[in-house]
Amino acid sequence: MALLTVDNLSVTYGTPRGLLRAVDQVSFVLNKGQSLGLVGESGSGKSTIGTAIMGLLPKNAKISSGRIEYNRLDLVTTTAENLRKVRWKKIAMIFQAAMNALNPIQRVGDQIAEAIRFHEPEKPNTAVHDRVTELFALVGMNPRRRNDYPHQYSGGMRQRAVIAMALACRPEVIIADEPTTALDVIVQDQILATIKTLQQELGIGILFISHDISVVADVCHHIGVMYAGQMVELGTREEVFNAPAHPYTQSLMAAHITLFGDHQPEPIPGQGPDMVAAASGCRFCERCACAGDACSIEAPQWRALSSTHKILCCRG
């Protein structure tokens, strides 16, 4: 069952040099109980998608076209009243700099309680207290630490506290924007395990945004690869990770340094395209190893490789 449907979403930023197309006609579906990973490098637009869904775009950015459908409601065009019922209630977000999301002068337990009361104002205090205990246990923290302040928490614990706050409203969808990037690898492993467990137990749909393809492959059932604002490959993790079909995905996999592969890491030559200039043809063609003559002129098309796997490419 589709929870969140993003259909041909485009987001533009106004810059002194012109209109920057940060996200260009991106479409995907997030199903109940499943996780979709958005992988890309800096400037690929993956974070912008997350902030667009949550309505957190900065002033100079706007959704220029497309639909974001949740529960038969188009979040782009619907009323503010409806938006308030959905955002931060049914769809929650976890940010990268989780430390900055916590109020340093308020006890962590109280902050989570506040989040609960914000969504359920009629809840009695004892019920709120119990829910805070429940949330702490859900994210693997000792409820006795509820009276501590954020600075007394380690980085990993703060991230868990932020996850708990996001869970407070019983969301159906969680957008996680680089939730483990700032954490060291052991804590990252633990947080990812928590996220995976939560997803299975609560059936939450997770949109996981990261630049690290191995993390995304570890957590997500489906992977979408972003380059220069466009989604260039979409498929199950088996398909994308084990048999990447788009040249950019292949290059990204080749550039990834890992202990467990047996390939020599290869850099991707060239630089990303100018996002302000009007693009004709494929945005990756200048750096693509198998670019043809048509690639710089024709717009690339979606080509289905299986019922779940497709790539955006000029060549067949």
Place this chain on the structure above:
Amino acid sequence: MTALEFNRIAITLDKVTKVYRSGIGLHRSGAAKVIALNEVDLAVRSGEIFGLVGESGSGKTTIGRLIVRLETPSAGTIAVNDVPIAQMRGGVLKDFRRRTQMIFQDPYQSLNPYLSVLDTVAEPLTIHKRPAPVTTRVKVIQTLEMVGLSPATEFLSSYPHQLSGGQRQRVAIARAMVLDPEVVVADEPTSMLDASISVQIYQILANIQRRKHMTLLFITHSLAAAHYLCDRIAVIYRGHIVETGPAKSIISAPCHPYTQALIDALPKYGHAWAEKRFNTLRAHERTVTNTNGCPFFARCSRADENLCEARRPELCEIEDQHDAACFFAEEFKPGKSL
């Protein structure tokens, strides 16, 4: 490279301790004390690429800063090419600076925004007055070509704000290499860059190191990057070196529980290593009362409560050239390498 050259020790840390106190002036007694490094011993051989792997706060950056004399140790001695550096002053220090350089983590902050690329890379040459001004430009061009900024003449009058992160980092590398130093410390040179750019930077560093035979200390939080780039690796945890050895050996047969936990924690979807191999982490941390024991005691699943909490294990040789600081390293030495 002859065996003799390879065996010469370029950098030695001998029981180096570094303590930071917060709080200023007269209130020293109430100040919080942070022990960034605790009796660290390290030996980096001349002409090798040595990886120092640890998480943030482990003290790895502190070691780098101590080696380039940005700071001095609270206790212990650091020697570069057998010369202790903590007491150097004046002309001796300046000469040391000529031969020891550093590449910083953040390419957006490590270049002066008001200086052009030419000014930035030429500055070390100007400071040390070598060579004569007319050939400074030539030397800068050569160095820029060496780091792959080509054609170099196009980049000379550029300013940092016009360059990408990868380009800026190349400029920073050029600045470090322009004096042909003997020892270079690279402090997480790619942590702010995308993966595809990181590989380029590693290849540049490897190329230059191979050509110039300098000693390169590569500081990173990524075991994979250290394995890719380095000859030997040391793993540091909370100010203690817990394991050192050849890169291949550390990865295929790690002996210290922390190193094993690091490898366990890496995401490894689709690989044969997907099952956790070592399981050295406890589900919940112990509360530790005695801080004189092993630094990893609180999280270690195979620690002995009497032994490991009371005494701190020293680095001792487990296999050829491979040392670990654990009482049980021999016992839990992985039988077969993967």
Place this chain on the structure above:
Amino acid sequence: MNTTLTNVSETCEPAPVPTKARPYWVEAFSEGWSLFIKNPVGFIGLSLLAMFGLMALGSFIPPLVDPMYHPMTGVDPVIAHATGPSWRHWLGTDFIGRDLFSQLLAGARIAFLVGISSAFMSIFLGTFIGMLAGYFGGFMDTALMRAADMVMVMPTLLVVLILAALFGHLNIWTIVLMIALFRWPGVSRVIRAQTMTLKHRPFIDAARIAGASHARIVLRHILPNVLPLALLYMTFRVTSAIIIEAALAFLGFGDPGTVSWGMMLQWVWKTGHMFQSPNWLLPPGICISLITLSFYMIGRAMDEILDPRLRRENG
């Protein structure tokens, strides 16, 4: 290691910089300029200032037209007392028949002179002291900042008045110097704070590792980065300098050889024409208010522009 030896050309950056190279400060300035012009406060402030600038430049013209228009020595052969505005004298004349309009223009020139030169001197002094205090810290920092405290709490106007009373009338340049000597602490504090943030930046560490001396680091690396802030504070210093000079002149301690707005006010007061000649009293007073307002507005607009950039630089 596991790297294979690759050809350097494989790791080359093929694309050189797309735009023509402009120094950072040019780039930053033009960006700031376009923001400044759009800011209504800045625009009005700059327009006012431009008007006064024209007045100051124009002050050279009246004596050339006719010697009687000289602000100090020009006396109308026909009129020898205060008069109201007329075609001959656009604002009227003062008590001995000198043209008030040319005095007003000359006053603009003096205001700029005094304002900018004393501001410049105090910024110069304050920037260096601030940089030294911030960079070296320790004893030098404490000593310099305590000195700054002591200077700051001294009532500038009062001290200058006392000195003027002791030494009789003061030369305009002495006044400028004294204002500068008393007004540096404010900017030195700000520069010190900025320096303390900067000195921990990696590019400063890099300069140190390259072997740079302290002098080189302070002059080549720290100074360009604190200069925008110093220039911002200069605008605020100008206002206080102008006001102090006006106050001194009004109270009778100014340089009798110069015609400033404060001096005009002193004359209108001393000769008892304060309530009889609004054409004499009001213009200099309004000018003093407006010019300080214009500098203040410029400073405010610059503050808004520089602040986000400061924040961005520190973030």
